[in-house]
Amino acid sequence: MNKELRVWFPGHVAFCLKEVPTLKNPIKKYRIDSILSGSFTGFFILLLVIVCWVSYTVSSKELAENTSVYQQELMSELNKQMMLQMRTVEQLSLVISRNTELLHYLDIPENDLYTKQKEQADVHKVMSQLINSTPSLQSMKMYVKKPMSSDPKEYVSFVEHNEMFSEPWYALAEKSDFTWLGERSIETMQGTQNVVTFARKIYSNTLEYQGVLLLNVKAKVLYNMMVGEKQTAHRYLLDSGGRLIVGTNQSIFTELKLPELLNKTQSGTGYMHKKGNAGGADADYLIVWAKSFNEGWIISEVTPWEMIAAGSFKLAMTIFWIGLVSILAAVLFTLYLSRSFTKPIRQLLQAMGKFPLEQKQVDLPVDYNNEFGSMFNGYRRLTERIDELYRSLDLEHQRKRKAEIKALQAMINPHFLYNTLDQLNWMAIDAGHERMSHVLELMGRMFRIGLSNGESLITLEQELLHTECYLQIQQLRWGDGLLYTIDVADESMKALLIPKLILQPFVENAVIHGFHDKQQGRITITALQDEQGLIIRIADDGVGLKPGWNRQPRRNTGGYGIRNVRERIEAYFGSPYGITIEPGHEGQGTQVTLRIPRLEPNDSGGNDYVENRRH
CATH class of the missing domain: 3.30.450.20 (PAS domain)
Structure with a gap:
């Protein structure tokens, strides 16, 4: 809007001064696409690209x-x-x-x-x-x-x-x-x-x-x-x-x-x-x-x-360079437009680079009324939201940990099913259908306990029954060569809750690896408790641990069941609970010790025991 300023001097002489409107940068006032669409440089570049593309496409298709x-x-x-x-x-x-x-x-x-x-x-x-x-x-x-x-x-x-x-x-x-x-x-x-x-x-x-x-x-x-x-x-x-x-x-x-x-x-x-x-x-x-x-x-x-299409590409490139020289003047003109176009973008990038380091707002221009103004306003709102997102990170982490626990819980079943079905195959080859019927009955019990209505925790009595079913299946194959004992120090301990399917992988490892090339073997399972919680030991008289087993680099293959149990206990309870594997008595066999907290039946479940700590 034009403004007038009247100045009076003695003698009643008046001068009228008008304010000259200030010229604004068109990049700040008009839509960017309107400016670029009216540029004849864009038209020639587009025409050049179309000609090159058509010549390349037609010639390469004919050659193909x-x-x-x-x-x-x-x-x-x-x-x-x-x-x-x-x-x-x-x-x-x-x-x-x-x-x-x-x-x-x-x-x-x-x-x-x-x-x-x-x-x-x-x-x-x-x-x-x-x-x-x-x-x-x-x-x-x-x-x-x-x-x-x-x-x-x-x-x-x-x-x-x-x-x-x-x-x-x-x-x-x-x-x-x-x-x-x-x-x-x-x-x-x-x-x-x-x-x-x-x-x-x-x-x-x-x-x-x-x-x-x-x-x-x-x-x-x-x-x-x-x-x-x-x-x-x-x-x-x-x-x-x-x-x-x-x-x-x-x-x-x-x-x-x-x-x-x-x-x-x-x-x-x-x-x-x-x-x-x-x-x-x-x-x-x-x-x-x-x-x-x-x-x-x-x-x-x-x-x-x-x-x-090598020949077609050469033809297209020749046409391209000829056209490029002819529109050199248009390129020089568009250089000014491109710099004006990228200046606000560079300002926004500089602000984005400083914010993560300084954690404070960076001043951005406020006189843009087009798309760049919308970008600046959107970035200001975005930085205001970052603190709120950081605060919600801990809650999201806890949800993720619980989901990981359930995923690990679900992954153990296919691994065990494969190994058990492998034993069924051996039984089908070595024995008749009567013994196989007994195996299927024991497996039915194990699967029911493993499913447990989707619960993450089951009683110690159910876990021991699940492990004993597996041992009975192995006895059908081994005969008198496999002996086992299960000892619970106090009958009241059988009602305590533990994560399900944490004993069978170690018993399976003892049978498959510990008794390899042996005609006889014994497995002893002992459950007791102290001030810190529940202690379960699994001991065998097998071949024992190889020298330097604990110094071997970790591999991504093998030992899946044991690794699954270790990760679940770590996810549920954290330190000082976990698994210890060591040589057996007098260096004979292997002994596995599991430590978990004492969970009464009225506890709400293993998910409540996930440690609330930031990683």
């Missing part, structure tokens, strides 16, 4: 189509060659499994060591000649019962049948009479070698199972066949189930999830454009595949999109 046609023909021919090689190995394994000398050797009685040694030497000689005459084969391994000793690094080796149960490929080989196991590493006379293994079960003439034959194909042979002269190609061979048999780049295979993509394909050949993430950065790939109709195997080649 031409490349995919060529690669599909190449993959089809390569798939035929690979299938021929694979079928050759499969037929060879069938011939070996039906070899007369091999079957005769497997029928020799175990106590006839002389004949068995002689026949094994003959089979070894024949198979060694076969390996030497087949360049693609690295070695052969046979898992049979009670073989004579042989060097596992030789071209032909005989291994005890039971040793394959611990091999990572056993679960796959067990499901069928023959299968490809994919690529793996083995130890040979020349060192560690990568091979692609085919497994076939050996049956006698009367169709009696005799063992498993492994043929190890040199991975390098398959790589050279797949890659050919194009050493930088990313190619993968998948079986009909989508499992990788051999491939050149595992990271790209895992990143793109090729089995999921290729299993959805119906046509024999095809291609697709797929986005991925390589080394933390987004990347595009062209995937071309060819599928064999008889076997259902798929061979695929993955090409980075940047390799295909």
Whole structure:
């Protein structure tokens, strides 16, 4: 608004002065998008980007189509060659499994060591000649019962049948009479070698199972066949189930999830454009595949999109730089606008950087009437809320601790269920259905106690009953070899509350590890109390603790049940309560001591005992 100022001088002469309006920075007065949208610089930049993008997109798509046609023909021919090689190995394994000398050797009685040694030497000689005459084969391994000793690094080796149960490929080989196991590493006379293994079960003439034959194909042979002269190609061979048999780049295979993509394909050949993430950065790939109709195997080649679109990118960059030079004057003009635009942002960032250190408000401009003014006002309100959020942090921490306790409580059940079902499997193999019925009855009791209507605490009597059920299950397997005693100093202690499922993991550890390779064992469980609370000791006469066990670095694998119990007691009660593991009496066996506070039945539950402390 214009203002007038009248000044009177002697002689009645008057002067009228008008106040000149002050010019304001347009960034502080008008909407930022209105200023930028009217700038012709933005128009030219947008036009330049559109031209570059269209030229890049059209040319790269045309190049991708031409490349995919060529690669599909190449993959089809390569798939035929690979299938021929694979079928050759499969037929060879069938011939070996039906070899007369091999079957005769497997029928020799175990106590006839002389004949068995002689026949094994003959089979070894024949198979060694076969390996030497087949360049693609690295070695052969046979898992049979009670073989004579042989060097596992030789071209032909005989291994005890039971040793394959611990091999990572056993679960796959067990499901069928023959299968490809994919690529793996083995130890040979020349060192560690990568091979692609085919497994076939050996049956006698009367169709009696005799063992498993492994043929190890040199991975390098398959790589050279797949890659050919194009050493930088990313190619993968998948079986009909989508499992990788051999491939050149595992990271790209895992990143793109090729089995999921290729299993959805119906046509024999095809291609697709797929986005991925390589080394933390987004990347595009062209995937071309060819599928064999008889076997259902798929061979695929993955090409980075940047390799295909390299020429298109150069064309787009040339257009871009030409356009960039032509709009240099517009860039200089927009430089002023950008600095004016970022000045309030820099002021806000400086204020945000000082507040966490000085914990006080920073003066910000108050004459902005547009979006920047809203940002400044919003930041002022935000800093006022920070103190309130800090005050609520302790309450949120307590809620989180309680949730962690319940999560740890729930995680113990699947771990125990797995180990118990493993014992059921042993019982099914070693005994009849009557004993299994008894095991299931004991497990039913244990599961009911473990569920306990969702309660975190149960009585000592219920916990001891849960542990005794587990011991009775083990006695069905061990027979008279497993003895145990449970001693409670005072009957009234059985009504006290303790966290559930804290004894069984230690008893299980004693049975599985403490009595390993032993025929007999004894476990003693003692419950007593002192001024600080309840003391429960679990002692066994097993193999004891290994020397330096307490100095070993912590690992993320193994001992899950014991670690779960330790973390729950720490979360519930804190110091001085917890778990102590030490050697048993006179260094024999192991003794575990659990200390927890005395909780009467009328207490509201373990959550009330979570320590109210800041971490």
